[in-house]
Amino acid sequence: MKKILITIISFVSFTLLHAQKDTTQQYGVGDSTKPETFEIYSPVPPVVTPGALPQDAPSDAIILFDGKNLNAWRSNKDTTKPADWDVHDGIMTVSKKGLGDIETKQRFMDYQLHVEWREPSDIQGTSQARGNSGVFLASTNGPGGGYEIQVLDCYNNKTYTNGQTGAVYKQSIPLANACKKPGEWQYYDIIWTAPRFDNDGKLSSAARVTVIHNGVLLQNNFELKGETRYIGFPYYVAHGASPIKLQAHGDPSKPLSYRNIWVRPLD
Numbered sequence: 001m002k003k004i005l006i007t008i009i010s011f012v013s014f015t016l017l018h019a020q021k022d023t024t025q026q027y028g029v030g031d032s033t034k035p036e037t038f039e040i041y042s043p044v045p046p047v048v049t050p051g052a053l054p055q056d057a058p059s060d061a062i063i064l065f066d067g068k069n070l071n072a073w074r075s076n077k078d079t080t081k082p083a084d085w086d087v088h089d090g091i092m093t094v095s096k097k098g099l100g101d102i103e104t105k106q107r108f109m110d111y112q113l114h115v116e117w118r119e120p121s122d123i124q125g126t127s128q129a130r131g132n133s134g135v136f137l138a139s140t141n142g143p144g145g146g147y148e149i150q151v152l153d154c155y156n157n158k159t160y161t162n163g164q165t166g167a168v169y170k171q172s173i174p175l176a177n178a179c180k181k182p183g184e185w186q187y188y189d190i191i192w193t194a195p196r197f198d199n200d201g202k203l204s205s206a207a208r209v210t211v212i213h214n215g216v217l218l219q220n221n222f223e224l225k226g227e228t229r230y231i232g233f234p235y236y237v238a239h240g241a242s243p244i245k246l247q248a249h250g251d252p253s254k255p256l257s258y259r260n261i262w263v264r265p266l267d
C-alpha cells in the first residue's frame with residue numbers, strides 16, 4: 001500500500017513539475033446552458049508592455065545583446081573566458097580567429113528568442129562555406145553540441161536543403177527560403193520548448209521549435225529527434241537548462257554580424 005502511495009505521489013509530482021502551464025483551466029461548475037459557466041477570470045495573464053516596434057524587446061525580456069557589450073556572453077570553448085567577438089557600431093561580429101563559439105552565461109529552458117543577423121554585402125563562397133553561423137537553442141556537451149538553427153547566406157546559394165537558412169540542421173528542411181540579400185539585416189523569432197528527461201536520463205518529452213525568419217514561418221512546432229549533428233543520426237543526451245550559443249563557423253568567408261538579441265523565458 002505504502003509503495004503504491006509513493007508511486008502515485010512521485011507520478012503526480014513529476015507530472016506537475018513537467019506539465020506545461022495549463023491555460024485552458026477548468027470551466028466553472030454550474031448551469032451548462034449559461035455562458036458565464038464557461039467564462040474564466042483567473043489566473044490573469046501578466047501585463048507585458050510591447051516594444052515600440054515589433055523587433056523591440058518587450059518589458060519582460062532579458063536583453064542578451066543591446067549593441068554595447070558582450071557581458072551576457074562567454075566563450076563556449078573555455079567558459080572561464082569572456083566572449084571575444086568584436087563589438088562595434090552597435091553590432092557584434094563573429095571572430096573567426098579567436099576562441100570560437102560564444103554562449104550566454106545564463107541558462108534557459110523554454111523561451112521566445114529574437115535574434116538579428118546580417119551577412120557581409122560582399123560575401124563570397126558557396127554552399128555551406130558562405131556566411132555560415134548558427135543559433136544553438138541549447139548548448140550542450142552532447143553529440144551535436146546542442147540544437148542548431150542554421151544561419152547561412154542562401155540568397156541564390158544552393159546547398160543541401162536540410163542545411164539551408166532556418167533548417168533544424170540535418171533534421172528539418174525549412175518551409176520556405178526567406179533570405180534577404182547579403183548586406184541587409186534579417187531576423188529570427190524562435191519559440192523553443194526544451195526536451196525533458198526523467199531521473200534516469202531517459203527522454204520524457206522531445207524538444208520542439210518554431211522558427212520565423214523575416215516574418216515567414218520556416219519551422220512549425222517541429223519535434224526534434226535529438227541533437228543536430230554534422231555526421232550521424234540524431235539522438236538525445238540528458239541535460240537541463242542550458243546556455244544559448246552562437247556559432248563561429250570555420251568556413252573561410254567573411255564573418256557575419258549580430259545585433260538586438262533578447263529572450264523571454266516561458267517556463
Ligand code: MG
Binds near residue numbers: 132133134148150247
Ligand atoms: Mg551553422
